[in-house]
Amino acid sequence: MLLTVSGPPGSGKSTNAARLAETFGLEHVSGGDIFRSLAAERGLSLAEFNELAEEDDGIDRDLDRRLREIAVERDDVVLESRLAGWLAGDEADLRFWLDAPLAVRAERIADREDKAVADARSETEVREESEAQRYREYYGIDIADLSIYDISLNTARWGEEPAFDILADAVEAYDPAGDEGAYPVTGVSYDF
Secondary structure, three states: EEEEEEOOOOOOOHHHHHHHHHHHHOOEEEEEHHHHHHHHHHHOOHHHHHHHHHHHHHHHHHHHHHHHHHHOOOOOEEEOOHHHHHHHHHOOOEEEEHHHHHEEEEEEEEHHHHHOOOHHHHHHHHHHHHHHHHHHHHHHOOOOOOOOEEEEEEEEOOHHHHHHHHHHHHHHHHOOHHOOOOOOOOOOOOOO
């Protein structure tokens, strides 16, 4: 089974993707972890590395190519990244989009990264605008188009457990034979 978990920073992607992988015996592959490790290797903060990625499209394209290859070659993984649903395309069994209001996400990020909420919010806004522009420019993807997702969930409306339960229930109820009439990602050409 190939599951994708996408959403903006602080939406609960990593937490839920890791739990889904553990619950269903799948490997968890995080695009964010790969991106952060690439930034650390260069001695850059996430914000600095994001700025570099604006100038060097090879950074995003390399990351996205790696994630796409995993989606095509594997069916035992939870693929987590902002574009995971798009990158996996028809290979995905279920595509989840997680979100929460910016104020909630900024608080989560500030707590996780031990920084001021105002700084987390500002950095997140800049990062999201930059990424949305790059996705449009590189691949013609409108990250705000949620039509490809099986479930779009506002994680701020529920606690951590109920939000996860919704996703886990969807996986348990999934019937591959019911994919007729699904919303496939077709007609999109990605140049990784």
